Amino acid sequence: MQAIDWNNNVFSFLDQTLLPHEERFRDTTDYRVVAEAIRSLRVRGAPAIGIAAAYGAALSILSPALADTRDARHALDEALAVLAGTRPTAVNLFHALDRIRRSARNAASLQELRASVVAEAVAIHQEDIASCLAIAVNGAALLPDSCSVLTHCNAGALATGGVGTALGVIIEGYRQGKVRRVFADETRPLLQGSRLTAWELTRAGVPVALLTDSSAGSLLSRGAVQAVVVGADRIALNGDVANKVGTYPLAVLAHRHAVPFYVAAPRSTVDRSARSGNEIPIEERDPSEVLEVAGRRMAPEGVDVYAPAFDVTPNELITAIVTEQGVYRKPFRELAGSAPGGD
């Protein structure tokens, strides 16, 4: 299952807002369509956002209407600015756009510029595919035998260019016979758990049970879960993790019940400029996402809304951060280096 793809200078993406009812792919050569897709969560998940943005930037300089390198650089700058403004928290977005910007720097001709930028976007995608596979293997090694695993939101193939991060770990664990069952938080307000994670797991043949986000406390208190595995949208240098809102309460509950709490993410999710989670900007979503459910208004008029898209889990609650380069543990000093110290 590939939710994003690039063929003959055309970007394709599965519109995730239509899942699980409809599997519709869209093709585009317009970076504005890519930006809109990211903003409206048609394409979502930190790694997938980075890849899509890179392809979007590439699209901006492929138009036959561009006369010369100067034109193309202007178009690229504009696209980079628009794409950077789509969503503020997933740092993979900014890493990818930085790489595209650097790849454009030394091109001498329009042809060279195009080739260089497209190659960089493809490289970002290919690296993510490889990262996902390595994360899956590194993470599955941590899971206990015969376990039930709880996850939140969707950190699967839909959220990446490859097999996923948290869900890659879980599905690999299932293939190895370690994971018996997955519990998936439905993940209000946009129900990525019900719509996306349950869809991916049923397609992969992995037994999955859905629960409302606030039922996780009951589940953990009954001893029904032996590991929690989630993805990340941005990781600070001290190991604090920004991820879908609701991750932090899970970490607090897992800690209370002595259940290991694993974060699975590529190195590109680490923000070297953020010393702690306090420095991670948290996106606020539109109030309508809380006030409405499946398009129907549920609350009366005159109510306010608190709708952060993400929360920050402090490093002390995280058992390990699983990356393609290995497994990091407290005090997470290796996050600042280029290679981890752990296994």
Place this chain on the structure above:
Amino acid sequence: MQAIDWNNNVFSFLDQTLLPHEERFRDTTDYRVVAEAIRSLRVRGAPAIGIAAAYGAALSILSPALADTRDARHALDEALAVLAGTRPTAVNLFHALDRIRRSARNAASLQELRASVVAEAVAIHQEDIASCLAIAVNGAALLPDSCSVLTHCNAGALATGGVGTALGVIIEGYRQGKVRRVFADETRPLLQGSRLTAWELTRAGVPVALLTDSSAGSLLSRGAVQAVVVGADRIALNGDVANKVGTYPLAVLAHRHAVPFYVAAPRSTVDRSARSGNEIPIEERDPSEVLEVAGRRMAPEGVDVYAPAFDVTPNELITAIVTEQGVYRKPFRELAGSAPGGD
């Protein structure tokens, strides 16, 4: 606002499943309609369930078709059994039915039986009205000045015969100028927070902000809340509290952030036969409540569901239990007595 009422041997209730879109009252003289209303959460909230069940039992012996006391006792037994089978967790239901059963014991004539049972049902209702008022005053006294309060589900007028338990405390705190703002968890799956609590608070003129249940961790970590106040469906003798699923995670988070966690409930919510929360039966709800949102299927076929209606908050996480007789604190020894020791 009265969500349940009794006039001239007719029971009236506001159908809460239609809120906030429609305020429709239903009148009935059939206890089976009352049982169905409780089962389908048209009437809900532990105290309101107890009162409605009492009136339902009274309806069962008011039919002109009943020939004699024996007929009426038979009808009453049947009604008590049906009403007891509606929902398993709210202990107020069983307390109320026990009181009705006892009130019927010594009646010598059909007329006396009817008068005694109706009087008992009305007394249960009137006592709840008085309890709510006392709980509101006792609880408001605990709130700090100029605070924001977080609540979960609905423990308001809609959930009781009076001004509510948790929401009674909060609204009284607002009237006293102590509460500035209320944060209300939307409370999946049935959205009692969005549909009912937000509706009650806006009608009372209290500023309210809704949030998804899993955003409470973010809210508390930002220091935006100075007290959490919730209701209870059943309280064990050791102070463990069964309440709407999602209460336990809030208590864990409040504890972590040193925010006081108050439970407001009448004494009738204490189950003298349950020594701890382990002995409280937890209702499982229908999977469709999680799989569907606003009547629309959100999850793919082939997924399982974990859908407890309630969870248990251990006594150690509870700052105080506020009742009509006073405020109880750890180790909650007064729950077993007839009067509390606290202020």
